[in-house]
Amino acid sequence: MRYLGRTLLHAILLLAGVSILCFLFTEMAPGSFFDELRLNPQVSPETISALRSRYGLDQPLIVRYGRWVRSAARADFGYSIAYNAPVAPLLWGRAKNTLLLTTTGMLLTWLISVSLGVWLAARRGRMLDQAFRIASSFVISIPEVVIAVALLAIVVRWRLLPMSAGPLNGEGISFWNHLRDLAIRMLLPVTILVFVESAIIVRHVRASVLEVLGTPFVQAAHSFGISRARVLFRFVLPAAASPAIALFGFSLAGLVSGSLLIEVVCGWPGLGPLILEATLSRDFYLVIGGIMLSALFMVGGNLIADVMLLAADPRIRTGALDAR
Amino acid sequence: MDRSTENLLRIQGLGVTYSQPNGESLRALDEISLQLRSGEVLGILGESGCGKSTLAHAIIGLLPRHAKTDSGEILFHDRDLLRLSETDLRQIRGCGISMIPQEPELSLNPVMPVGAQIAEVLRAHLPLTSKERRQRVTDLLWEVGFDQPARICNVYPHQLSGGQRQRIVIAQAIACEPAVLIADEPTSKLDGPLRSEIADLLSGLRQKRATAILVISHDLALMTELADRVAVMYSGRIVELGTRREMFLRPFHPYTHALLQLAQSSLITVPGAKQRFPQIEGEPANVVALQAGCRFEPRCPERMSMCVTHSPQEVAPEPSRSVSCFKYGE
Amino acid sequence: MANSFPTTELNHAYVRVQGLSKGYVCGGRWCRRVPTAAASEIDFEICAGKTLALVGASGSGKSTVARCVTRLERPDAGQIWLDGQDIAQLRRRDLVSVRPKIQMIFQDAVTSINPRFSAAEAIEEPLRIQGKSRSERRSIAEAAMQEVALPPAGLDRSVMEFSGGQRQRLAIARALTTRPKLLVLDEAFSGLDLSTQAQIANLLLDLQAAHALTYLLISHDLALVSNMADTVAVMAYGRIVEHGGTQQIVTDPKHEETRKLLSSAKAAQSQLARRAGASA
Numbered sequence: 001m002r003y004l005g006r007t008l009l010h011a012i013l014l015l016a017g018v019s020i021l022c023f024l025f026t027e028m029a030p031g032s033f034f035d036e037l038r039l040n041p042q043v044s045p046e047t048i049s050a051l052r053s054r055y056g057l058d059q060p061l062i063v064r065y066g067r068w069v070r071s072a073a074r075a076d077f078g079y080s081i082a083y084n085a086p087v088a089p090l091l092w093g094r095a096k097n098t099l100l101l102t103t104t105g106m107l108l109t110w111l112i113s114v115s116l117g118v119w120l121a122a123r124r125g126r127m128l129d130q131a132f133r134i135a136s137s138f139v140i141s142i143p144e145v146v147i148a149v150a151l152l153a154i155v156v157r158w159r160l161l162p163m164s165a166g167p168l169n170g171e172g173i174s175f176w177n178h179l180r181d182l183a184i185r186m187l188l189p190v191t192i193l194v195f196v197e198s199a200i201i202v203r204h205v206r207a208s209v210l211e212v213l214g215t216p217f218v219q220a221a222h223s224f225g226i227s228r229a230r231v232l233f234r235f236v237l238p239a240a241a242s243p244a245i246a247l248f249g250f251s252l253a254g255l256v257s258g259s260l261l262i263e264v265v266c267g268w269p270g271l272g273p274l275i276l277e278a279t280l281s282r283d284f285y286l287v288i289g290g291i292m293l294s295a296l297f298m299v300g301g302n303l304i305a306d307v308m309l310l311a312a313d314p315r316i317r318t319g320a321l322d323a324r
Numbered sequence: 325m326d327r328s329t330e331n332l333l334r335i336q337g338l339g340v341t342y343s344q345p346n347g348e349s350l351r352a353l354d355e356i357s358l359q360l361r362s363g364e365v366l367g368i369l370g371e372s373g374c375g376k377s378t379l380a381h382a383i384i385g386l387l388p389r390h391a392k393t394d395s396g397e398i399l400f401h402d403r404d405l406l407r408l409s410e411t412d413l414r415q416i417r418g419c420g421i422s423m424i425p426q427e428p429e430l431s432l433n434p435v436m437p438v439g440a441q442i443a444e445v446l447r448a449h450l451p452l453t454s455k456e457r458r459q460r461v462t463d464l465l466w467e468v469g470f471d472q473p474a475r476i477c478n479v480y481p482h483q484l485s486g487g488q489r490q491r492i493v494i495a496q497a498i499a500c501e502p503a504v505l506i507a508d509e510p511t512s513k514l515d516g517p518l519r520s521e522i523a524d525l526l527s528g529l530r531q532k533r534a535t536a537i538l539v540i541s542h543d544l545a546l547m548t549e550l551a552d553r554v555a556v557m558y559s560g561r562i563v564e565l566g567t568r569r570e571m572f573l574r575p576f577h578p579y580t581h582a583l584l585q586l587a588q589s590s591l592i593t594v595p596g597a598k599q600r601f602p603q604i605e606g607e608p609a610n611v612v613a614l615q616a617g618c619r620f621e622p623r624c625p626e627r628m629s630m631c632v633t634h635s636p637q638e639v640a641p642e643p644s645r646s647v648s649c650f651k652y653g654e
Numbered sequence: 655m656a657n658s659f660p661t662t663e664l665n666h667a668y669v670r671v672q673g674l675s676k677g678y679v680c681g682g683r684w685c686r687r688v689p690t691a692a693a694s695e696i697d698f699e700i701c702a703g704k705t706l707a708l709v710g711a712s713g714s715g716k717s718t719v720a721r722c723v724t725r726l727e728r729p730d731a732g733q734i735w736l737d738g739q740d741i742a743q744l745r746r747r748d749l750v751s752v753r754p755k756i757q758m759i760f761q762d763a764v765t766s767i768n769p770r771f772s773a774a775e776a777i778e779e780p781l782r783i784q785g786k787s788r789s790e791r792r793s794i795a796e797a798a799m800q801e802v803a804l805p806p807a808g809l810d811r812s813v814m815e816f817s818g819g820q821r822q823r824l825a826i827a828r829a830l831t832t833r834p835k836l837l838v839l840d841e842a843f844s845g846l847d848l849s850t851q852a853q854i855a856n857l858l859l860d861l862q863a864a865h866a867l868t869y870l871l872i873s874h875d876l877a878l879v880s881n882m883a884d885t886v887a888v889m890a891y892g893r894i895v896e897h898g899g900t901q902q903i904v905t906d907p908k909h910e911e912t913r914k915l916l917s918s919a920k921a922a923q924s925q926l927a928r929r930a931g932a933s934a
Contacts, residue, residue: 224422226445234444314437
């Protein structure tokens with residue numbers, strides 16, 4: 001219990017720290033939202049300073065931070081200058097799309113990775129295993145963006161999928177058509193996500209399972225006549241779970257931030273393009289809001305992973321692994 | 325049929341070869357023949373590398389992939405275990421023939437409570453309800469010497485001491501009341517008082533349930549406590565076989581004689597100046613580079629010229645005793 | 655030397671330990687860690703060329719004492735006089751000149767030697783630290799192999815190809831390269847077959863006679879120890895409860911712990927005698 005309390009405290013401190021750093025960095029980045037306006041001779045300096053004070057940009061940083069924290073406590077995360085709308089609903093609208101993509105991707109990735117990892121561990125050293133090792137090294141070393149663009153190019157060149165852009169809300173079409181449309185649009189980005197993430201996760205799962213397969217207690221389980229399937233599910237996987245759970249935490253943590261580039265490349269209307277745009281135009285509160293959301297997921301994901309680890313490995317619970 | 329005289333387990337001419345990654349083969353077991361009767365304890369005495377663990381694994385059919393049984397048969401209740409399918413073998417493992425694994429520290433699943441691990445063995449073989457299983461686990465824990473079985477059920481392996489873990493593993497092995505128990509080095513990782521406890525536990529099992537036990541160990545003292553008959557192994561062969569009493573009173577084979585001398589001298593003698601231990605010269609035979617002759621010959625204090633070129637066959641100089649040595653004829 | 659300890663002429667005590675204490679802070683929750691004394695107020699001495707056996711049940715603190723004497727750990731209190739110098743609180747820098755004099759042989763030769771090394775690499779490791787040249791290292795390694803009755807031709811074989819007993823010999827060879835005066839053997843015999851134990855024990859006895867080595871032998875096996883040791887110290891719960899010559903301890907034990915250890919060893923002996931009788 002104390003362990004959890006400590007972790008929670010760390011999480012809160014972390015979020016606070018991130019918010020401070022956010023403010024500092026966006027402030028330190030050269031330029032502001034109104035720079036373009038300033039270049040426009042038709043806009044008077046008074047208008048600009050009026051706009052600035054309207055958005056509170058003329059106040060010192062500390063004051064701005066204090067105000068932000070106070071309103072954040074009321075779930076008001078400020079205003080986006082570009083969209084002239086409150087930040088929170090704007091973020092959330094896009095975040096939903098992103099989450100749709102990433103949760104689907106995550107589920108598929110994990111299903112595939114765990115099965116593939118276990119299967120490969122059992123076939124260690126044989127042809128398929130070797131082939132996989134080479135292929136995954138390849139995939140891991142290539143930047144995600146390059147893979148995304150490459151696959152996009154293939155899809156477009158051979159017209160494999162109909163490309164459409166625009167909002168996902170599917171007004172005016174039937175439910176099934178909407179679903180079908182959604183699925184088609186998700187296909188490419190999800191494939192890229194799964195492709196890239198699986199390469200890493202399969203390797204870790206494989207290594208971890210391999211290690212457990214060689215242990216005496218698995219041999220002992222076999223020697224008592226327990227069926228192979230049961231040995232796998234009740235003995236091998238639980239013991240091999242810990243490293244995978246840590247990775248799962250990372251997956252969770254990256255639910256909001258992990259697909260940014262892919263969304264931009266594939267034209268998926270999620271958080272990615274929004275935050276990119278906001279950063280480029282110095283849309284102050286939108287940027288901060290986006291980063292905080294991402295940080296929240298990150299912290300939450302790790303917290304969940306910690307809880308899961310606690311549940312999965314009794315040695316952590318009883319402090320047996322805390323050597324001197 | 326009188327159960328006590330029927331041969332529960334009969335091994336005839338068993339041979340096992342390991343193929344090394346460098347292409348060479350190791351003959352780990354050669355012409356092994358043994359019988360085990362119900363309620364009897366047969367000790368396999370031998371040192372590291374003699375093949376005793378290979379024998380244990382060969383019996384339950386869990387040899388590593390690069391090992392092959394190339395001759396002989398293992399008859400359990402008149403069924404040849406070497407010809408059975410994996411499914412049939414799995415039914416026998418844990419239920420007909422059960423092995424107590426070597427290293428109790430590592431033979432338990434670290435993330436599962438020990439009670440559940442015992443229950444897994446029950447689940448694999450017996451059609452019990454979960455309530456019955458729980459009851460049986462409690463009974464088993466009681467039987468292997470835990471005073472508070474209910475508490476121990478939910479404990480994890482790392483919360484137990486080495487001796488306690490050994491007991492859990494024994495509980496797993498006897499869970500389904502096997503007819504044959506194979507104890508692979510049951511006491512080598514334990515010290516003094518624990519050893520006697522485990523030995524008592526095992527002999528208690530033999531008395532209560534008429535389980536036949538195959539004890540594999542390098543510990544001669546353990547053999548004297550437990551075994552009815554003893555087979556001495558050296559370099560993949562059985563060099564002597566006989567009743568415990570006869571064997572240690574009048575050992576035939578030079579190797580047995582040397583082992584006995586060692587065991588007796590390493591005990592507390594009246595200390596004077598520091599004494600050297602009577603040692604057997606040389607290293608255990610490198611099983612790969614086999615000459616034609618007796619495997620013990622390079623280290624034998626009584627070797628003769630024919631021991632180099634010929635391999636001794638098994639002879640029986642007395643009833644119920646056998647030895648493979650040229651001292652006793654060809 | 656300010657730290658020098660006046661040595662008696664007659665029995666030159668090569669190692670003298672006084673008031674050695676070492677505790678650990680283990681387990682417990684964040685602000686309530688409990689300090690435990692693993693060893694307290696340990697006093698003993700070993701004369702040059704002699705063997706002291708430190709015996710006791712597991713958990714009695716023997717290994718802690720061994721680790722302090724070899725300065726793998728720094729004791730909390732007390733003095734360790736080695737050849738007239740107190741090494742108990744020396745800093746790492748100052749220990750560099752002391753380390754060659756003390757070597758340790760561990761329990762499991764499988765884990766105390768890097769299995770990826772060749773025999774030569776394993777034995778030459780301390781020499782490499784000392785900065786000896788390649789040919790020097792090789793010749794010292796070959797001499798060391800011969801001392802432990804291993805064929806020098808095996809120097810280039812991988813450590814994994816050696817058996818347990820042979821690996822323990824490699825560990826001894828490695829220890830001998832620095833020309834130590836004190837050898838600490840921490841359960842160096844457990845896990846070995848009886849005949850291998852005999853060989854290693856005989857080897858150690860021969861080496862002791864040849865090089866006037868001093869041994870600190872740590873074991874739970876009183877039987878083995880009674881043949882090898884001049885003096886015995888019995889430990890229980892972190893303290894030495896009885897201390898004296900081997901003969902005296904074995905024939906006339908005073909403390910309960912000593913009697914307990916003796917009786918379990920004797921039980922095995924009497925059983926073997928009873929059931930086996932004298933061999934032909």
